[in-house]
Amino acid sequence: xxxxxxxxxxxxxxxxxxxxxxxxxxxxxxxxxxxxxxxxxxxxxxxxxxxxxxxxxxxxxxxxxxxxxxxxxxxxxxxxxxxxxxxxxxxxxxxxxxxxxxxxxxxxxxxxxxxxxxxxxxxxxxxxxxxxxxxxxxxxxxxxxxxxxxxxxxxxxxxxxxxxxxxxxxxxxxxxxxxxxxxxxxxxxxxxxxxxxxxxxxxxxxxxxxxxxxxxxxxxxxxxxxxxxxxxxxxxxxxxxxxxxxxx
Amino acid sequence: xxxxxxxxxxxxxxxxxxxxxxxxxxxxxxxxxxxxxxxxxxxxxxxxxxxxxxxxxxxxxxxxxxxxxxxxxxxxxxxxxxxxxxxxxxxxxxxxxxxxxxxxxxxxxxxxxxxxxxxxxxxxxxxxxxxxxxxxxxxxxxxxxxxxxxxxxxxxxxxxxxxxxxxxxxxxxxxxxxxxxxxxxxxxxxxxxxxxxxxxxxxxxxxxxxxxxxx
Numbered sequence: 001x002x003x004x005x006x007x008x009x010x011x012x013x014x015x016x017x018x019x020x021x022x023x024x025x026x027x028x029x030x031x032x033x034x035x036x037x038x039x040x041x042x043x044x045x046x047x048x049x050x051x052x053x054x055x056x057x058x059x060x061x062x063x064x065x066x067x068x069x070x071x072x073x074x075x076x077x078x079x080x081x082x083x084x085x086x087x088x089x090x091x092x093x094x095x096x097x098x099x100x101x102x103x104x105x106x107x108x109x110x111x112x113x114x115x116x117x118x119x120x121x122x123x124x125x126x127x128x129x130x131x132x133x134x135x136x137x138x139x140x141x142x143x144x145x146x147x148x149x150x151x152x153x154x155x156x157x158x159x160x161x162x163x164x165x166x167x168x169x170x171x172x173x174x175x176x177x178x179x180x181x182x183x184x185x186x187x188x189x190x191x192x193x194x195x196x197x198x199x200x201x202x203x204x205x206x207x208x209x210x211x212x213x214x215x216x217x218x219x220x221x222x223x224x225x226x227x228x229x230x231x232x233x234x235x236x237x238x239x240x241x242x243x244x245x246x247x248x
Numbered sequence: 249x250x251x252x253x254x255x256x257x258x259x260x261x262x263x264x265x266x267x268x269x270x271x272x273x274x275x276x277x278x279x280x281x282x283x284x285x286x287x288x289x290x291x292x293x294x295x296x297x298x299x300x301x302x303x304x305x306x307x308x309x310x311x312x313x314x315x316x317x318x319x320x321x322x323x324x325x326x327x328x329x330x331x332x333x334x335x336x337x338x339x340x341x342x343x344x345x346x347x348x349x350x351x352x353x354x355x356x357x358x359x360x361x362x363x364x365x366x367x368x369x370x371x372x373x374x375x376x377x378x379x380x381x382x383x384x385x386x387x388x389x390x391x392x393x394x395x396x397x398x399x400x401x402x403x404x405x406x407x408x409x410x411x412x413x414x415x416x417x418x419x420x421x422x423x424x425x426x427x428x429x430x431x432x433x434x435x436x437x438x439x440x441x442x443x444x445x446x447x448x449x450x451x452x453x454x455x456x457x458x459x460x461x462x463x
Contacts, residue, residue, distance in 0.1 A: 016350060020341070026352040064455050140341070159458065162403040163447045167456045176339055218456055224337030224391035231334060 003158050004094035005149055008141060011090050015104040018142035022107060027134045030182040030192050032175050033073060035063050035168075036138030036146050038082055038105070039131045044124035056082040056135070057126070058100070058118040060150050063171040071200045073128040081124070085117035097153055100146050105136060118146075120153040140165065140172050170217040174203065177217075177230050184234035195234075197243030202233060303425075310380070310419045317376035318369065326363045329375045330354065336378060337391035345411050346374045377415065385422040398428045402443050409435060 008018055021027045037059045043052040057079035059066070068074055080100075088101035100118040107114065138146060144161040147168065152158055178199050185195035203214040213229070216222040273279045273287060321329065333343050344351045347370045357363050363371070378390055387393045394407045398421060409417045414435055420426050432439045448461040 019350075021350075021352050026350075028355075068454075159447060160443075160445050162443060163445050163449075163458055165403060166449045167458055170456060173339070176341060180340065220396050221392055223339075224389060224395060227339060227391075228335070228337040 003160060005097060005152060005158060006145060006161055007090035007093040008145060009090070013090055013103070017139060018102070018145070019105075020137040020139045020142075022105065022136045024133070024135060027137060028179055028183075029134075030186070030196065031134075031137065031179040033059065033066070033077075033128065033131055033134075034137065034143075034172070034175050035059055035061060035066070036143045037131075037134055038102075038118075038136040039079075040133050040135050042079070042126055042130050042132075044079070044081075044126060046124070055124075056116075057124065058082050058102075058146075059131070060100075060118065060120070060123070060146065062147070063168065063175075071204075075127060076125045077128055077131065079124050079126055079131075080118040080120055081122035082116050082118050083122075084113060085115055086112065087115040088117070097149065100149050102136075120150060140168065143168055143172065169220065170223075173217050173223055174214060177203070177227065180227075181230055181234040184231065188235045193243050198237060198239045199230075199234070201239035201241075202230070202237055307416055307420065310384075311416060314373070314376055314380055314415070314419070317380055318373045321372035321376050322369055324372070326357050326368055326371055327360065329371045330358055332375055333378065337389070338394070339391075342391070342395060342407055343374070345407065347371050348411075374410075377410070377418065381419070381422045385424065387422050393422075398431060402432065402439060404432060404435060404439065404443070 008015070038056065039059075040056040041054050042057045044055050044057065045052045059077060060080045061074075061078040066074055066077060082102065082105070085099065085101065087103045088096055093101065096117075098120050100120070102116040102118060104114055105116040141161075144164040147164045148159055148161050178196070181199035181202070182192060182195040185198060186192060190198070204212050206212060207216075213226050216226050273283060279287070330343065333346075334340070338346075340354055341351050344354045347354065347367060349367060349370075353367075357367075357371075381387050382390060394410070395405055398404055398406065398409075406418050406421055409415070409421070409431070412435070417431050417434060421428065421431050436442060446461055447458045449456055450459050451457075
């Protein structure tokens with residue numbers, strides 16, 4: 001069976017499964033910046049343009065490429081412009097290879113403003129500090145569909161989303177765990193900076209035989225154990241050294 | 249199914265209704281090999297039909313028990329039910345998928361937000377399924393079991409079965425009484441094509457990555 005660019009869920013138009021969170025009420029500030037996140041009011045400079053413009057953009061860089069040293073973000077992040085776009089029906093997802101459809105990105109609207117798309121031929125590089133107002137995060141399914149379409153646009157190759165899932169699952173899990181840790185630690189009185197510092201140290205802490213918890217996340221058999229351990233540790237575990245500024 | 253007394257009854261098996269008695273062996277003299285073979289064949293068929301009936305009966309009863317447990321658990325606080333799932337090691341996104349809602353909805357409930365009756369029942373149903381599996385079957389690390397592929401290399405997990413409302417398959421798989429391939433055949437008859445891939449995961453210098461599989 002030849003593989004085309006995939007729809008989210010067969011013939012079903014259940015667009016909610018593309019997103020982890022939509023709108024500033026749902027998006028959690030302390031979640032690490034991740035591939036597929038959508039930010040608004042981002043200043044971008046088009047080639048040969050004299051003045052920057054404010055746009056809504058989606059991060060399209062692979063999670064690993066965004067964090068070359070493992071934790072801190074790279075100083076230049078690749079983003080694609082997000083614009084209103086007619087709803088792309090499930091049967092049409094095999095086309096539109098120059099974009100990532102984002103149906104019902106803005107569920108609060110009832111008109112065509114509800115739907116959008118990230119345009120792969122309108123890309124920019126931005127500094128992470130410019131990514132301040134996050135308005136949506138993708139689900140694992142949304143992330144894998146984005147990568148499939150972005151790779152197809154860039155290399156004319158269709159990679160099955162279930163293959164992408166094998167390599168994105170560990171890093172998506174890590175983002176989830178960081179959010180989870182911060183929730184618990186901040187409830188226990190830590191600042192967001194302290195919580196982020198602690199969780200990164202905890203994930204990278206050397207264990208037996210050179211393993212780290214971050215490395216353990218690469219094995220699906222071990223993820224639930226790390227999760228359980230994290231939920232116990234987050235309240236009281238503290239990194240040996242104090243956090244430095246600008247750790248995220 | 250309800251009988252006249254209002255008590256719930258269990259389906260009677262249908263397969264064994266067609267069982268015909270095994271042919272009688274001669275009372276005097278030794279039976280021939282042919283007669284023995286025929287007799288054994290009939291017994292084998294009877295055993296298969298009985299097995300099908302008992303499997304169906306067992307499956308029905310497991311689903312009944314799940315319903316009873318769900319009804320009991322609906323009375324508990326939703327945050328308490330969610331905490332039980334989290335303590336098992338489930339990711340919040342998995343919990344949200346199992347219940348059929350978004351992650352932010354689950355996070356809101358954890359903080360005491362209002363929950364619809366349907367979501368309350370669905371949450372109780374997930375906890376009931378977990379308890380039933382833990383109490384009845386040998387499954388170590390329940391969350392891990394739910395999140396790992398049924399068959400190596402095929403990205404279908406018990407979580408996927410549950411989300412697709414094939415919950416009888418989840419229990420069947422947990423029982424260890426069935427071949428995972430049969431479960432996959434029921435779940436998606438085209439799974440061999442659906443999940444065929446030319447790519448494989450490998451360990452690159454900076455983490456896991458994909459490359460084309462050697463043919």
